Amino acid sequence: MHRSVEETALLGSGSSAAGDPEVIGAETIAAISTPAGEGAIALVRISGPNAISIGGKIFRGKEAPAKFASRLQHLGEVVSESGNLIDQVMMSIHRAPASYTGEDLVEISCHGGTLVTAKILEACLRAGARAARPGEFTERAFLNGKMDLTQAEAVIDLIRARTDLALRSATEQLEGKLGEKIANIRGDLLDLLAHLEAAIDFSEEGIAPDEGDTLRARLDSVRAQIAALLATADHGRILRDGVRVVIYGPTNAGKSSLLNRLLGYERVIVSDTHGTTRDTIEETVNLRGVPVRLLDTAGLRASTSDIEREGIARTEHSLQKADLRLHIVDRTTAPPEQFAQTVDGNEILVLNKSDLAEHPEWKNNNALRISCVTGDGLADLENEILSRISKQNLRPENALAINTRHRDCLRRALEACDRARKSFDETFSPEYLSVDLNEALGAVGEVIGTAGVEQILDSVFGQFCIGK
Numbered sequence: 001m002h003r004s005v006e007e008t009a010l011l012g013s014g015s016s017a018a019g020d021p022e023v024i025g026a027e028t029i030a031a032i033s034t035p036a037g038e039g040a041i042a043l044v045r046i047s048g049p050n051a052i053s054i055g056g057k058i059f060r061g062k063e064a065p066a067k068f069a070s071r072l073q074h075l076g077e078v079v080s081e082s083g084n085l086i087d088q089v090m091m092s093i094h095r096a097p098a099s100y101t102g103e104d105l106v107e108i109s110c111h112g113g114t115l116v117t118a119k120i121l122e123a124c125l126r127a128g129a130r131a132a133r134p135g136e137f138t139e140r141a142f143l144n145g146k147m148d149l150t151q152a153e154a155v156i157d158l159i160r161a162r163t164d165l166a167l168r169s170a171t172e173q174l175e176g177k178l179g180e181k182i183a184n185i186r187g188d189l190l191d192l193l194a195h196l197e198a199a200i201d202f203s204e205e206g207i208a209p210d211e212g213d214t215l216r217a218r219l220d221s222v223r224a225q226i227a228a229l230l231a232t233a234d235h236g237r238i239l240r241d242g243v244r245v246v247i248y249g250p251t252n253a254g255k256s257s258l259l260n261r262l263l264g265y266e267r268v269i270v271s272d273t274h275g276t277t278r279d280t281i282e283e284t285v286n287l288r289g290v291p292v293r294l295l296d297t298a299g300l301r302a303s304t305s306d307i308e309r310e311g312i313a314r315t316e317h318s319l320q321k322a323d324l325r326l327h328i329v330d331r332t333t334a335p336p337e338q339f340a341q342t343v344d345g346n347e348i349l350v351l352n353k354s355d356l357a358e359h360p361e362w363k364n365n366n367a368l369r370i371s372c373v374t375g376d377g378l379a380d381l382e383n384e385i386l387s388r389i390s391k392q393n394l395r396p397e398n399a400l401a402i403n404t405r406h407r408d409c410l411r412r413a414l415e416a417c418d419r420a421r422k423s424f425d426e427t428f429s430p431e432y433l434s435v436d437l438n439e440a441l442g443a444v445g446e447v448i449g450t451a452g453v454e455q456i457l458d459s460v461f462g463q464f465c466i467g468k
Contacts, residue, residue, distance in 0.1 A: 028054060029136055030129035032117050033467030039112030044120050045467060046106040046129055047137055052093060055106040057127040058120075059091055065106065068093040078108065081126050086119045087111055101137050102144025135464025139457060142449060148179040149449030153403065156464055157240060165289045166239045172400050181400075182447045185225050185413075189441045192218055196430045196437065219421055226414045226444075229402055236401030238323075242284055242291035243389050246319055249328035250336050254352035257372035258328060259283065259296040262382075287382060290389060295322075324388055326350055326381075331358045331369065345391060348384055409446045416440035 028048030034041075046054055055065040061076025068074055073090040080086055090109040099105035110120055125131060135156075142152045154173035161167040172178070192215075247255045260266050262285055281296040297319075319325060324346055329336070331351035349367035351358070355374050368384060370377035402410065420436035 028129045029132035029140075030054075030121060030124035031132035031137070031467035032121055033137075034112065034117075035465075036114065038114060042110050042112040042117040043467075044108040044110065044117060044124065045132075045137060046108075046124055047099075047101045047103050047132075047140060048129070049104065050128055051104040051106045052095075054124060054127045054129050055091060055093070055108075058123045059089075061091075065091060065093055070095045070098065073109070078110065078120050078123060080119070080123055086123060087116045089120070097144065097146075100146065101140040102146045103140060132466060133461075134466050135461030135468060138464060138468055139461040147174075148176070150179045150182065150406070150447060151176055152449075152461070153405075154178075155468065157403075159465075159468070160240070162242070162284065162291045163239075163286050163289050166291060169236075169239050169401055177400055178402070178406075179448050181225070181229065182444060185222060186441065186444050186448075186450070188218065188222050188225070189437055189444065192222070193434060193437050193441065196434045215424060216421075219417065219424065222440075223414060223417045223421065226410050226417065230407060230410050230414065232401040233404075233407040236403050236406075238290070238389070239401055240403065242293040244293050244295065244321060244323045245326060245385065246295045246297060246322040246324075247326045247328060248297045248319060250330070253328045253330045254372045255328050256281075256296050258326070258350070258352065258370070259294055261372050261375065261378060262287075262292075262294060288386060290386065292385070292389075322346070324348070324385065326385075328352055329367075331362050332356045334359050334361050345388065348381070348388065350381060406447050409443045413440040413443035416443065 026049070028046060028050040030044065030046045033043045033045045052065055058078050058080075059065050059076050060079050061074055063074060065074075068091075070093055073092045075088070075090055078086045078089050087110045092107050092109075094100070094105040094107070096103045096105075108120060110116060121131075138147075138152050138155050141147055142149060151174050154170050157170035158167065158174060161170050247258055249255055259281070263283055264285075267281070267283055282293060284291055284293050286292075325348070327347055327349045329349065329351055330353055332353050349365075351362060351365070351367045351369045352372055354369040354376055355371040358369075368377060368381055370381055416436045416439040420433045420440070423432040423436065
């Protein structure tokens, strides 16, 4: 679990963000915040009520860390418990609440060796810190009101971004744009509920809820806002996970050659021998700002080989999960037996080997023609792939998009609002509307972390690396 008893009490009181840092972060934590391996510089972080005193125990320099001005780096040495030199470092102090975590935070920039960073972390732990869990620094930032839950999730999206568009989406979410939209929806729901519950509780005072078109319009406005965010779910999945594009077709049609061409390097062995590819090979390419997961599959044909049959079964399984299918065929030969061109917005027929003479039976087929040898037609294929992706709710001009967790919360919120709308249409009493709108309010609150936090913190912050 990511929460202490004190933290749970805080959340239960209705405050999931602002609070006393020493209550929320009762322990002082430390971790290496840069990737494992060798590098020029590494960063070790300490956060919590005793961070500065722990820094003082291991740092030797002209001035004690307790006297450092915030956010200024100081040259010195980190020493072991016995006083032996570990490394020459730069140390900075970030005092609460003006730090990433909202707590006292110490950052140690040291030489980027695997052993030296491990030794510095060990010194921090021996001086009284506890090893941080994955995502615990960002979790504390959330619990201390430095960011809402959507912004915390944007941190990991920022780290994992593989394209400019994914980076822009994560940056906008980190700036709080998604949280702002959710807060507006939550505010509208609160206004509706306040009026309804006042009418229920103080009916003798003559307070009447909005009636007729006014209430309907306000409720429909909330539903429309939620639906608009839900419509970005596919866009968000594409930005974070990439578009799943499966390359399939008969053996020797040029599937592996096309994968190599789109990647820009020789990833797969290409041979004239039929059935060379026996397994599914996946690579990701940045296609003009869109992450595309390309899957090269085993060629489709009748085979007596158990291994090849297993590869063909995997091809068929991949096709079922594809966002887009590239059906590659050799145009120098007649169409394969039982060939039928699919009229499907999620499939593109590609005739390969345009540098060679085309078989007459392809003459009137309007499929895309390419050559994996010369590169002819590949630009047209990329344009067509992007065009098909755009029809699947990818809108480069709108980088803001929800993730799977947001979608689940907002789906439940919309369903509750729909029930409230039905109660309104059937002229039920305000109590019925209030129950549904309260449910919608709770579901919306889960998105930014103002409700249901205990159930979701572990799953959200467990995705982070240690030290973030």
